[in-house]
Amino acid sequence: MTHVVSESCIRCKYTDCVDVCPVDCFREGPNMLVIDPDECIDCAVCIPECPVNAIYAEEDLPANQIAFIKLNAELSLADGWKSITKRKPALPDAEEWKDVTDKIGELVR
Numbered sequence: 685m686t687h688v689v690s691e692s693c694i695r696c697k698y699t700d701c702v703d704v705c706p707v708d709c710f711r712e713g714p715n716m717l718v719i720d721p722d723e724c725i726d727c728a729v730c731i732p733e734c735p736v737n738a739i740y741a742e743e744d745l746p747a748n749q750i751a752f753i754k755l756n757a758e759l760s761l762a763d764g765w766k767s768i769t770k771r772k773p774a775l776p777d778a779e780e781w782k783d784v785t786d787k788i789g790e791l792v793r
Contacts, residue, residue: 692738695781720760
């Protein structure tokens, strides 16, 4: 099993999680992070670090977020989605978006 970044990360992109990841499995896109499932060692240290509760163990992912398993795998290999290993500031309007749901249409690939 692996961990998955869910929809809550879209338009927020808090990066607290990358500081604690022992294997550097996070990839950064324009307005979201994803986890490379081939790199994740299922340690779970990233879960409590996310201020918007966007990270789940695959088996704990809410039913309405299951598509993010495939999306994380796909985007972790996409051009332009590079490894991120150091914390950066969240997106400027992250606070406005942190509690918004149904944000998949906001995802920038």
